Amino acid sequence: xxxxxxxxxNKVTEKGKDVELRCDPISGHTALYxxxxxxxxxxEFLIYFQGNSAPDKSGLPSxxxxxxxxxxxxxxxxxxxxxxxxxxxxxxxxxxxxAYTDTQYFGPGTRxxxx
Amino acid sequence: QKEVEQxxxxxxxxxxxxxxxxCTYSDRGSQSFFWYRQYSxxxxxxxxxxxSNGDKEDGRFTAQLNKAxxxxxxxxxxxxxxxSATYLCAGRFYGNNxxxxxxxxxxxxxx
Numbered sequence: 490x491x492x493x494x495x496x497x498x499n500k501v502t503e504k505g506k507d508v509e510l511r512c513d514p515i516s517g518h519t520a521l522y523x524x525x526x527x528x529x530x531x532x533e534f535l536i537y538f539q540g541n542s543a544p545d546k547s548g549l550p551s552x553x554x555x556x557x558x559x560x561x562x563x564x565x566x567x568x569x570x571x572x573x574x575x576x577x578x579x580x581x582x583x584x585x586x587x588a589y590t591d592t593q594y595f596g597p598g599t600r601x602x603x604x
Numbered sequence: 605q606k607e608v609e610q611x612x613x614x615x616x617x618x619x620x621x622x623x624x625x626x627c628t629y630s631d632r633g634s635q636s637f638f639w640y641r642q643y644s645x646x647x648x649x650x651x652x653x654x655x656s657n658g659d660k661e662d663g664r665f666t667a668q669l670n671k672a673x674x675x676x677x678x679x680x681x682x683x684x685x686x687x688s689a690t691y692l693c694a695g696r697f698y699g700n701n702x703x704x705x706x707x708x709x710x711x712x713x714x715x
Contacts, residue, residue, distance in 0.1 A: 534702035
């Protein structure tokens with residue numbers, strides 16, 4: 490079946506602009522995660538959605554970052570007033586449930602470059 | 605101490621040899637561990653998952669979990685050039701919704 494999809498695959502923006510990144514999880518997966526990976530860094534957790542529960546926003550680095558998940562499916566990560574340090578690959582993952590043993594399947598990522 | 609740590613530095617192995625990767629973790633309340641492979645410019649893909657003490661084998665890959673010593677390892681037997689990639693160790697800990705990742709180990713298989 491179809492995997493996690495993300496769009497756009499690449500985004501170049503100017504400092505101070507807002508950007509929206511989209512994630513479409515695997516059909517039927519209730520848990521959705523956003524991570525980012527900077528050059529030479531490990532994967533950094535950003536936010537987690539599970540069903541209709543309140544999201545876990547504990548990983549968002551600043552109030553310029555926000556995310557929503559509509560209808561328990563598609564998610565959008567928004568970065569306002571982008572800064573150069575926001576340049577990274579933003580990865581979305583989904584899992585069938587929030588169970589600790591469930592595998593998180595990653596999408597292809599969105600490479601964000603802030604000039 | 606970071607939650608999940610992987611020793612740094614690339615690992616070069618000749619084709620056909622065994623590649624051994626190690627990962628340590630700090631939280632005894634760990635629940636599950638995952639090894640992901642990441643090719644350059646690509647996203648992570650799952651290689652192995654392990655939840656119980658002991659060994660778990662899948663083809664040329666063997667994952668080992670030792671909860672008493674708080675380490676996880678991955679063995680790649682009969683290494684192939686296609687195994688050249690970065691291997692990420694990740695743990696899922698009680699009370700956390702996220703995976704905690706190590707920084708990864710680069711493996712280079714030399715033909």
